[in-house]
Amino acid sequence: MIDTHCHVDFEEYDKDRDEVINRAKQVLDYVIDSGTNPVSNKKVVELSKKYSNFLYPTYGYYPVASEKRSKEEVNAAYDYIINHLDDYLAIGEVGMDYFFVKDKVLREKQKKVFTGFVEIANKYEKPLLIHARNCDKKALNIVNDYENIPYVIFHCFSGSLKTAKRIMQHDNYFMSFSTMVCYSKHHQELIKHIPVEHIVTETDSPYLALTKEERNEPAFVVRGVKKICEIKNVPYDYVDEITTYNAKKVFGLK
Numbered sequence: 001m002i003d004t005h006c007h008v009d010f011e012e013y014d015k016d017r018d019e020v021i022n023r024a025k026q027v028l029d030y031v032i033d034s035g036t037n038p039v040s041n042k043k044v045v046e047l048s049k050k051y052s053n054f055l056y057p058t059y060g061y062y063p064v065a066s067e068k069r070s071k072e073e074v075n076a077a078y079d080y081i082i083n084h085l086d087d088y089l090a091i092g093e094v095g096m097d098y099f100f101v102k103d104k105v106l107r108e109k110q111k112k113v114f115t116g117f118v119e120i121a122n123k124y125e126k127p128l129l130i131h132a133r134n135c136d137k138k139a140l141n142i143v144n145d146y147e148n149i150p151y152v153i154f155h156c157f158s159g160s161l162k163t164a165k166r167i168m169q170h171d172n173y174f175m176s177f178s179t180m181v182c183y184s185k186h187h188q189e190l191i192k193h194i195p196v197e198h199i200v201t202e203t204d205s206p207y208l209a210l211t212k213e214e215r216n217e218p219a220f221v222v223r224g225v226k227k228i229c230e231i232k233n234v235p236y237d238y239v240d241e242i243t244t245y246n247a248k249k250v251f252g253l254k
């Protein structure tokens, strides 16, 4: 099993990161830590060296922050990833967030920043991890135009079944389901109709725990997998094996 999306680089884990990683090692093959900004993108690489062969980094640019960034800052982020492609398994999380951002001009800016990263993923053939909230269809329409992105994951997919079906037209596109499936009716409904062949698993730790007070952690990805099995009425090993296979394929892990 793999947690394909978490943020164990965040300060929430500064006091007990070793313990959190050790607990993750008991149940997971790998953990993918997604950077979110220039500082975090460096930290995830440091962590990947500390927890080598277990934690792997991706290069992210959190969409809600992108609206505040200057052109120079965004270009610096593009240059950085182009010059450090080998340090990261994928580009993401990048994307658009229409839940937090309602302003049209700012949404347009998010789209522009996102498209820049999509072009890099396409040109350098890097997997792409998309954060799209309340704009899954728009994000899909953008990536659909690019043919050389090896794999695409819609992280914490929350779109419609209609969009999910369009995503599934691509063999190399996946939707990531988080521990949210344990309590979100929408995700529980979605999972009924999405075959495991298009699913990978994640926690988005420290977010999306079962209660607001609780801090999520990568080991808890097991909870999401159990719920998926319960809803689909399939064995645990079946979901575990296929989602792990999918994630290994996307990130080029053995």
Ligand SMILES: [Zn+2]
Residues within 6 Å of the ligand: 005, 006, 007, 034, 093, 204
């Ligand atoms: Zn995230």
